[in-house]
Amino acid sequence: AQSVSQHNHHVILSEAASLELGCNYSYGGTVNLFWYVQYPGQHLQLLLKYFSGDPLVKGIKGFEAEFIKSKFSFNLRKPSVQWSDTAEYFCAVQNAGNNRKLIWGLGTSLAVNP
Amino acid sequence: GAVVSQHPSWVICKSGTSVKIECRSLDFQATTMFWYRQFPKQSLMLMATSNEGSKATYEQGVEKDKFLINHASLTLSTLTVTSAHPEDSSFYICSARDPGGRLGEQYFGPGTRLTVT
Numbered sequence: 001a002q003s004v005s006q007h008n009h010h011v012i013l014s015e016a017a018s019l020e021l022g023c024n025y026s027y028g029g030t031v032n033l034f035w036y037v038q039y040p041g042q043h044l045q046l047l048l049k050y051f052s053g054d055p056l057v058k059g060i061k062g063f064e065a066e067f068i069k070s071k072f073s074f075n076l077r078k079p080s081v082q083w084s085d086t087a088e089y090f091c092a093v094q095n096a097g098n099n100r101k102l103i104w105g106l107g108t109s110l111a112v113n114p
Numbered sequence: 115g116a117v118v119s120q121h122p123s124w125v126i127c128k129s130g131t132s133v134k135i136e137c138r139s140l141d142f143q144a145t146t147m148f149w150y151r152q153f154p155k156q157s158l159m160l161m162a163t164s165n166e167g168s169k170a171t172y173e174q175g176v177e178k179d180k181f182l183i184n185h186a187s188l189t190l191s192t193l194t195v196t197s198a199h200p201e202d203s204s205f206y207i208c209s210a211r212d213p214g215g216r217l218g219e220q221y222f223g224p225g226t227r228l229t230v231t
Contacts, residue, residue, distance in 0.1 A: 036222075043225055044207070046221075106157045
């Protein structure tokens with residue numbers, strides 16, 4: 001069965017620190033990959049996505065993610081976090097078939113101290 | 115970007131009653147909508163896939179007679195929690211796929227907080 005694993009459940013950083021959140025998936029076929037963010041009290045928003053092409057994708061608010069096919073990974077990075085990045089981050093994987101439903105990781109709670 | 119709304123944003127109901135939650139795509143037509151349930155500090159759990167004009171596809175373990183889904187138009191899907199019980203209290207989120215957008219991209223509603231007393 002397909003699954004998505006996010007290694008870090010809770011991350012606490014100080015402002016200006018660098019961020020990397022891990023995401024690995026298990027699926028042998030072609031996938032689309034997503035990172036979503038949920039700010040406190042708000043709904044899910046798309047941070048970035050990968051469908052094909054350059055494996056290094058850039059999203060909103062200075063986030064980027066790199067798709068490494070050989071490692072089945074899609075880690076999220078940001079060189080310098082801000083207090084406003086405090087949120088829940090979800091990695092999701094979608095296969096080409098199966099009505100394109102998303103398989104979600106459990107999420108990573110990021111707290112950035114000012 | 116595409117906007118998805120949900121109504122109501124929160125609802126409190128008594129045990130045994132039914133509650134209807136609406137999900138609307140405001141500026142695009144969505145042939146497919148998804149209903150999720152989110153528990154506190156946990157990930158989203160897909161409940162069902164709603165297809166316009168046909169029956170919904172439920173995930174394993176989700177009672178289709180309890181969670182009734184109707185996707186009667188290209189901009190509206192409804193989730194009815196029938197005979198609600200306290201354990202149904204949760205955050206329900208819908209998403210809609212824009213067929214005119216990039217493959218697979220979903221847009222999420224703000225969610226509905228259901229509390230069953």
